[in-house]
Amino acid sequence: MSRVIDSMLLPTDGSEDALTGAKHGIALASLTGADVHVLSVEEGAAATNAVETDADLPALEAHAEAAVETVAEMAREFDETIEVTTAVRSGTPFQTIREYAHRRGVDAIAMGTKGRRGLEEVLLGSVTENVLRTARTPVLAVPPEADAAIGDVTFERFLLPTDGSEGAAIAIEWGIALAARLEASVHALYSVDTVPFLGEQAPGELPDVLEERGQAAIEGVRERAGDAGIDSSGSTAAGSPVEVIPDAASDRDVDLIVMGTHGRTGVGQWFLGSVTENVVRQTDVPVLCVPVSAAPP
Known part of the structure; x- marks a missing residue:
């Protein structure tokens, strides 16, 4: 077999943690010749029980679109041969990420984890933690300490x-x-x-x-x-x-x-x-x- 990973899913919410995971996912995709899927999941008021109204949805969607395009552009600029697919979905993030990976036949998911809070507690982030626990495909979990320019990832x-x-x-x-x-x-x-x-x-x-x-x-x-x-x-x-x-x-x-x-x-x-x-x-x-x-x- 010539490769293990033919396609990578890079979920993003625009955060620094997500970008750290995306950089490693892009580097690995470039090395293996894999396609890249960039996904942002917008929960919205119904999913978060927050106070947002329908009037807020355009702004939320615009944020998700911007987060996706940032990662997609990173991938294209680093390796123009990478085929990039972008998507914005609504729903519960970890479930939507898992289902997207399954339906698209994605081979691996790359996600950033969070850092430490206080002196002892280490946070994975609820989305990453739930994806790790439920995904049927391998997940590349990238800690914030591993952050680097894409070209420096080995x-x-x-x-x-x-x-x-x-x-x-x-x-x-x-x-x-x-x-x-x-x-x-x-x-x-x-x-x-x-x-x-x-x-x-x-x-x-x-x-x-x-x-x-x-x-x-x-x-x-x-x-x-x-x-x-x-x-x-x-x-x-x-x-x-x-x-x-x-x-x-x-x-x-x-x-x-x-x-x-x-x-x-x-x-x-x-x-x-x-x-x-x-x-x-x-x-x-x-x-x-x-x-x-x-x-x-």
């Missing part, structure tokens, strides 16, 4: 976390196919929170059974990477994946984390995206979040 070093689950396997297939298309290197990472396991081991070490499982998972990723002609490395780590993954991304100076939104925690217990969601909150690196519903490309 996708050269990928981090592929794995827990050996089906969800991780699907994400790894996406990560490897995209890395092959972009000639990027990959690092496979296996981490498990050892708190649920009894027994004695040195801090930071995995129990033997988990070390063996982790090495097997990493070797599986590296074998698939080798088959695709990709440079790869791998490591295991003890500790909460929510902490280990962002630390590894920072230490290895990766450009992109690719991970599934469903996996395992503890022994046999499924989580519904909690690790991925919290990694997105913690890291300053873009995360391509791949749902189980996204079949391997």
